[in-house]
Amino acid sequence: MxxxxxxxxxxxxxxxxxxxxxxxxxxxxxxxxxxxxxxxxxxxxxxxxxxxxxxxxxxxxxxxxxxxxxxxxxxxxxxxxxxxxxxxxxxxxxxxxxxxxxxxxxxxxxxxxxxxxxxxxxxxxxxxxxxxxxxxxxxxxxxxxDTAFHQTMPADAYTYGLEASLAERLRIRRYGFHGTSHEFVSRAAADFVGRPLAELKQIVLHLGNGASVCAVDGGRSVDTSMGFTPLEGLVMGTRTGDIDPAVLLYLQRKTRIGVDDLDDLLNKKSGILGLSGHRDMRDLTRAAASGDETSRLALGVYVRRVKRYVGAYLAELGGADLIVFTAGIGENSSVVRERSLAGMQSLGIEIDSNRNAMPNDGPRIISTDASVVTVLVVPTNEELEIARQTLRVAE
Structure with missing residues (x-):
């Protein structure tokens, strides 16, 4: 035992x-x-x-x-x-x-x-x-x-366009996060569809309060949305995600905001909270459905950023076999799932509205039978993945 x-x-x-x-x-x-x-x-x-x-x-x-x-x-x-x-x-x-x-x-x-x-x-x-x-x-x-799974990214995926010697001296590069979840989910998705992991091109969407996308080719991370820190990438619960760095310089010049306050603004007071005042995606989607324009805009910004990364990783992978939603929002918000992939039928992605709306705690397919790309919801289990990896080392 x-x-x-x-x-x-x-x-x-x-x-x-x-x-x-x-x-x-x-x-x-x-x-x-x-x-x-x-x-x-x-x-x-x-x-x-x-x-x-x-x-x-x-x-x-x-x-x-x-x-x-x-x-x-x-x-x-x-x-x-x-x-x-x-x-x-x-x-x-x-x-x-x-x-x-x-x-x-x-x-x-x-x-x-x-x-x-x-x-x-x-x-x-x-x-x-x-x-x-x-x-x-x-x-x-x-x-x-958390970063280990992304160590398979090629150099042109993890390198910033920053002066090279400075970046090397200060270890500035894209590391990526949520790796334990992306690894677990990509393997679980392959098991669920009954296909070898090594043969699959997957886009995994870990959508929680913190959120990231990972392009997984044959079980290996080849790109991911988070970078030097978890701030890069998608719009999140309280984080800005991608933002023109010149905005930060502009803020410092115009408001004299200090580094610590700027860090607090970007990581804790922005994202969905900063755009709408809502901390929970369920509250946001309800308010948007009731006609609140601020919430509609925030939801639109959120799903547009997800769609942008899906499109980018489809291009990087040369197409995908699976798109997988996971984590709190990814597993539970049918609205976010449907809107994030809406209008992508020409790319072989078609959501079945009835399957998507059906509540279920386990892995499930939410795309139509005609969809070229299979879209799934797969619950993550980072603790189980940590236990598995721990056993491999300890035995």
């Missing part, structure tokens, strides 16, 4: 899942949050129920103690389902890490060194790794990097 413990650590919280190593079923999941605040909060979920607890959690090490207590009190027992390894989501692996990696002291130093490329994420990932190593000192710990 061996298991894998998957950790996704933030600066003041961490999420966890315990996954059965053989059946790949989720045995338990939880969230420890408000770490370092006066009162922390923890949740623990199993097939038997949901539990919550509030208490002081001064640091991540204490948080792991809370998690272990939850397993002891509410199950499943870590003695009956002993973890054989701990898998850690790490956001940025730079150009150094292109596969899941056993965490050694040197690897941890390298992850810390990459913190300047992901200052909001890698330091928190490192803190979670250290706390987990203290809690489970005898287990192998494996880092699974």
């Amino acid at each position: 061996a298991s894998v413990l998957v950790i996704n650590s933030g600066s003041s919280s961490f999420k966890y899942q315990l996954i059965d190593a053989d059946s790949e079923q989720r045995l338990a999941s939880g969230l420890v949050e408000r770490i370092g605040e006066t009162t922390g909060h923890a949740t623990h979920d199993t097939s038997d129920g949901h539990w919550e607890r509030s208490l002081g959690i001064p640091d991540h090490t204490a948080g792991f103690g809370v998690m272990i207590d939850a397993f002891a009190e509410h199950g499943p027992s870590l003695e009956e389902h002993p973890p054989v390894a701990v898998g850690h989501r790490v956001v940025h692996g730079g150009a150094r890490f292109f596969e899941p990696t056993l965490i050694t002291p040197l690897v941890l130093i390298n992850i810390e060194d990459l913190s300047e490329l992901a200052p909001l994420h890698n330091p928190a990932n490192v803190e979670g790794i250290r706390a987990a190593q203290a809690a489970f000192p005898d287990l192998p710990h494996v880092a699974v990097f």
